Amino acid sequence: MLLAAYVGYLGLGAAVLQALERPAEVQTAQHLLREHWELLANHTCLQGPALQRLIEGIIQAYKSGITLQGNTTSLGRWDYSGSFFFSISAITTIGYGNLSPSTAVGRIFCIVFALFGIPLNLVLLNEIGQLMLLGVQHCARRLEDVFHWQNKASFLMKTSALVIGLLLFLLLPPLLFSDKEGWSYEEGFYYSFITLSTIGFGDYVIGMNPDRTYPSWYKNVISLWILFGMAWLALVIKFCINILE
Amino acid sequence: RAMCSGRLQTALLVAGYFVYLLVGAAVFQALERTAEKQEKMAAAQMKEAFLQNFTQLTVAEMEQFMKNLIEAIQNGVYPVGNESQFEESNWDFSNSFFFAGTVVSTIGYGTLHPKTAGGQIFCVFFALFGIPLNIVFLHRVGKMLSLLCKKLGKFLYEKGMRKKKIKFLTLLFFLTTGILVFLCLPSVFFQITEGWSYSEGIYFAFITLSTIGFGDYVVGKQSDRKYFSYYRVLVAIWITFGLAWIALLFNL
Numbered sequence: 001m002l003l004a005a006y007v008g009y010l011g012l013g014a015a016v017l018q019a020l021e022r023p024a025e026v027q028t029a030q031h032l033l034r035e036h037w038e039l040l041a042n043h044t045c046l047q048g049p050a051l052q053r054l055i056e057g058i059i060q061a062y063k064s065g066i067t068l069q070g071n072t073t074s075l076g077r078w079d080y081s082g083s084f085f086f087s088i089s090a091i092t093t094i095g096y097g098n099l100s101p102s103t104a105v106g107r108i109f110c111i112v113f114a115l116f117g118i119p120l121n122l123v124l125l126n127e128i129g130q131l132m133l134l135g136v137q138h139c140a141r142r143l144e145d146v147f148h149w150q151n152k153a154s155f156l157m158k159t160s161a162l163v164i165g166l167l168l169f170l171l172l173p174p175l176l177f178s179d180k181e182g183w184s185y186e187e188g189f190y191y192s193f194i195t196l197s198t199i200g201f202g203d204y205v206i207g208m209n210p211d212r213t214y215p216s217w218y219k220n221v222i223s224l225w226i227l228f229g230m231a232w233l234a235l236v237i238k239f240c241i242n243i244l245e
Numbered sequence: 246r247a248m249c250s251g252r253l254q255t256a257l258l259v260a261g262y263f264v265y266l267l268v269g270a271a272v273f274q275a276l277e278r279t280a281e282k283q284e285k286m287a288a289a290q291m292k293e294a295f296l297q298n299f300t301q302l303t304v305a306e307m308e309q310f311m312k313n314l315i316e317a318i319q320n321g322v323y324p325v326g327n328e329s330q331f332e333e334s335n336w337d338f339s340n341s342f343f344f345a346g347t348v349v350s351t352i353g354y355g356t357l358h359p360k361t362a363g364g365q366i367f368c369v370f371f372a373l374f375g376i377p378l379n380i381v382f383l384h385r386v387g388k389m390l391s392l393l394c395k396k397l398g399k400f401l402y403e404k405g406m407r408k409k410k411i412k413f414l415t416l417l418f419f420l421t422t423g424i425l426v427f428l429c430l431p432s433v434f435f436q437i438t439e440g441w442s443y444s445e446g447i448y449f450a451f452i453t454l455s456t457i458g459f460g461d462y463v464v465g466k467q468s469d470r471k472y473f474s475y476y477r478v479l480v481a482i483w484i485t486f487g488l489a490w491i492a493l494l495f496n497l
Contacts, residue, residue: 006379006382009345009349009375010349013341013349013367014344015341016367017336017359017367017371018336020359020367021335021341055314059314078273078278079274082274083273083277084270086270087269090269090457091269093351093455093457094457095452095459096355097458097459106273106276106277107445108444109272109276111448114455114457118455120262121262122495186362186366187365189366190365190368190369193369194353194369197373197376198351198353199352199353200351201353201354203355240377241377244377244378245384
């Protein structure tokens with residue numbers, strides 16, 4: 001029965017996403033088709049296979065995280081800040097993928113690093129979550145003492161903790177992102193959720209735009225936000241699971 | 246006094262966590278920096294060579310073309326091959342289903358991701374309910390797996406073994422068979438179906454089952470390979486049981 005619900009849920013999601021995404025995809029494909037053939041038509045000395053090879057080369061480079069625009073003297077992405085952020089994305093299991101090890105040794109190290117890092121991360125998140133819960137309970141007890149509300153206080157505290165967390169971790173950060181990254185509010189919200197739930201597609205990643213300057217505190221604040229936000233979201237999801245089971 | 250040691254423990258934990266991250270970052274940087282430099286040079290050379298061979302194309306046109314191309318790639322459209330390949334969609338039902346699976350399992354490869362605002366918002370809410378559902382589902386699957394272990398334990402108990410030894414042996418059995426079935430064997434399988442090396446297969450298996458899901462390696466995405474029809478279904482089953490096994494491991 002659970003299996004049926006699970007598969008059904010996946011199927012439903014697939015159908016909806018397909019309906020939403022297909023038209024946009026077709027449009028992009030058509031646009032590129034016109035570009036592709038337009039270029040060939042304008043410069044008829046460009047042979048198909050040579051162009052093909054160039055395209056494949058660009059795709060290959062892109063997949064390794066290299067864009068070929070402008071001159072190539074721009075900073076590499078495996079500088080210390082980038083590597084640190086990569087480490088975070090590995091042990092939190094977010095795994096954006098915009099940066100990933102290309103050397104065999106790097107990959108092996110990544111496995112070992114994550115093997116010990118993920119449990120470490122889980123333990124830390126658990127601690128943070130417990131501290132948050134304790135804080136909420138503490139406030140609830142204080143309210144009970146002051147206003148003599150009994151059960152209502154606990155419920156009130158839990159809902160306000162949920163709302164505060166929602167604001168702090170999901171609803172307010174998109175404003176920061178739209179200022180620093182130039183994303184729309186919806187994109188910022190989408191990024192926030194995808195990051196905190198550790199899904200981490202990598203379609204949006206902070207601090208990756210070469211045309212923008214970021215303040216020095218930016219990446220550190222974001223890292224803290226990820227940590228606490230993940231702990232908060234984990235508590236929320238645990239709560240949902242308790243309801244389901 | 247207990248509270249003091251608890252606070253100390255937390256502080257040590259936080260400190261250890263950040264030290265771990267810092268050390269990891271340094272190592273990654275050391276390992277990857279040179280390879281990246283080489284790739285950049287190769288890419289620039291390729292660009293130069295192409296421009297030299299086709300001097301009718303101005304640099305500006307070239308840049309524009311590459312910008313369009315990269316935008317297309319970011320949207321998941323790979324313009325290699327002839328026109329007929331444009332007919333295959335990234336968002337056909339099979340791909341969308343696999344995508345939905347990567348969302349609720351929080352693997353999130355990212356090779357496919359929603360581009361429309363509607364798709365993104367739907368994705369958020371789909372995950373909000375799907376992730377708990379997935380966890381509950383994995384618990385159930387995990388229970389099935391642990392039943393097997395309990396049966397083994399019972400068998401050994403009837404043979405007269407001590408309880409502590411049984412516990413140790415079943416744990417060992419669980420660990421080793423899991424590593425074999427979920428990590429080693431699939432990597433061999435991927436060697437055949439994807440043409441990856443064995444270490445690449447292990448890397449992919451680990452990154453997938455840990456739900457990190459970088460997306461640098463993804464099954465069934467190479468356009469020049471033929472996959473048999475139930476390939477991805479098989480992979481999905483492997484991911485499900487593998488995730489349940491890992492969840493069980495953490496609970497032990």
